[in-house]
Amino acid sequence: MEGSAYIGGVIVCLGYLIAAARLGRLSLKTGEKPERLLAITFLFWGVAYVGWQLPIVLSDDALVLPLYFSARILTDIGTVLSVFFLRLVFRPGSALATAMVIGITVSVVVGVAGSAWVGDWEALYPLKNLWWWLEWGAVILSMGWMALEGFHHYGMAKMRQRLGLCDALTCNRYLLWGFIGLIWSFYELSYAIQQIEFEVTGLYSTQLDAFASSLEMIPIVLVWFVFFPPAIYQRWIARSDPQPIVAEA
Amino acid sequence: MGTSLFDFAAQKLEQHTGFSQLEARGTLRIAVKSAGLEPNSLGVGELRVVFEKLMPGELDQRGVEDAPSVCEAVMRDLEDAPIDESDASSNNPDDVFRRLAKA
Numbered sequence: 001m002e003g004s005a006y007i008g009g010v011i012v013c014l015g016y017l018i019a020a021a022r023l024g025r026l027s028l029k030t031g032e033k034p035e036r037l038l039a040i041t042f043l044f045w046g047v048a049y050v051g052w053q054l055p056i057v058l059s060d061d062a063l064v065l066p067l068y069f070s071a072r073i074l075t076d077i078g079t080v081l082s083v084f085f086l087r088l089v090f091r092p093g094s095a096l097a098t099a100m101v102i103g104i105t106v107s108v109v110v111g112v113a114g115s116a117w118v119g120d121w122e123a124l125y126p127l128k129n130l131w132w133w134l135e136w137g138a139v140i141l142s143m144g145w146m147a148l149e150g151f152h153h154y155g156m157a158k159m160r161q162r163l164g165l166c167d168a169l170t171c172n173r174y175l176l177w178g179f180i181g182l183i184w185s186f187y188e189l190s191y192a193i194q195q196i197e198f199e200v201t202g203l204y205s206t207q208l209d210a211f212a213s214s215l216e217m218i219p220i221v222l223v224w225f226v227f228f229p230p231a232i233y234q235r236w237i238a239r240s241d242p243q244p245i246v247a248e249a
Numbered sequence: 250m251g252t253s254l255f256d257f258a259a260q261k262l263e264q265h266t267g268f269s270q271l272e273a274r275g276t277l278r279i280a281v282k283s284a285g286l287e288p289n290s291l292g293v294g295e296l297r298v299v300f301e302k303l304m305p306g307e308l309d310q311r312g313v314e315d316a317p318s319v320c321e322a323v324m325r326d327l328e329d330a331p332i333d334e335s336d337a338s339s340n341n342p343d344d345v346f347r348r349l350a351k352a
Contacts, residue, residue, distance in 0.1 A: 019352075022352040023349065023352045025352065026348070026349070026351065026352040030348065032345075032348070034345045034348075034349070035345075035348070035349055035352065038349070089342050089345050090342055093289075153342055155285075156285035156286070156287075157285060157343070158285065159283065159284055159285025160284060160285035160286065160343075161285075162285075163284055163285075163298050163299075163302055163303075164298070165284065165285070165286070165295055165298055166285070166343055167347075169347075169350065170343050170346050170347050170350075173346045173350065174342075174346065177346075226346075226349070226350070227349050227350055227352050228350070228352065229350060
C-alpha cells in the first residue's frame, strides 16, 4: 500500500474515533438513540481502521487475515447501524425503510457468511466470489440511501428556511450529509474497481489507491463540518441565511 | 399525533371555506409540501406559519374570498387542536441534526 494511503487511513481512523467519543458523550447526556447509533457506528468504523492498518504498521503477515476479517465485520456492523440511523431519523414508521434495513442487514450477513464459506475471508476476489457482490451491494445501497436522504432533506429544509422554520446551519448539514453519502458511494465504486484490478493483475494501481484514499478522507472532514462545525464556518453559513418571506396573500 | 393535526387543520379549512374534504386536504397538503414540511410530522407552530404565510395565497388562487380571514379563523381553531406537544419529537430530523452539532 502507498504511504499516502496509509497515512490517510490513520487520519480517518482518528477522525472516526474522536467523532464517536464526542457523539457518545452527547448520547450519555441526552439519552437519545440517534446520537448513540452514530457514536457506535463511528466507533466500529474507527476500530475497523485499526484492523486495516495494524498489519501494515507491524509488517506481520500472520495478522492480516484475522485482523482484516475482523475489520470487515466491524465495518459491516457500522454500516448496518448507519441504516438504522437513517430509518430512525428520516423515515420513522416507513414500511419501505424497514424493508431496506432488513434487506441490507440480511445481504451483509449472507454476503460475509458466503464469502467465508468459499474461503474469501478478506473480500479480495469479486470475480471468483459472487457472495462478495451481495455484501458490496448492501453497502453501496446504504451509502446511496444516505446521499438521497441528505439531498432530499436539504431541498425541503431550504423551503423551510425561507419561512423561518429552519436555520441555515441545519439546512447546510443536510447538504453535507448528502455529500458524505455520495462520496462514500464513489469510494465503494472505486473499491470494487480496485478489487477487480487486484484479482486480475495481483496488484493495486498507485493512482487508484491514492484516489480511493482521498475519497476516504473527504467524508471524515465533512462529518466534522456536520457535527463539530468550526465557529468561522458557522458564521459563514449563518451570513448566507436569506430573510424569511412575508405572507404571500 | 402529526397526522391527527393535519386532519384537524384540514377539517377546519373545510368548514371555513366550504371546500369538499378532498379539496381541503389537497390544498393543505400542497401548502404544507411547499413549506418543506411533511404532513405526518407537523407541529402546531409550523402549521401556523403555513396558514400565515402560504395558505392565503393558495386560497386566493382557488377563488376563496377574504382568504386572510379564513386563515386567521383556522389559526384560532388550531389553539384547540388535539395534540400532545410533549411528544414534539426529539427525533425530528431538524432537531436531531441541530442537537448532534452540539456534541
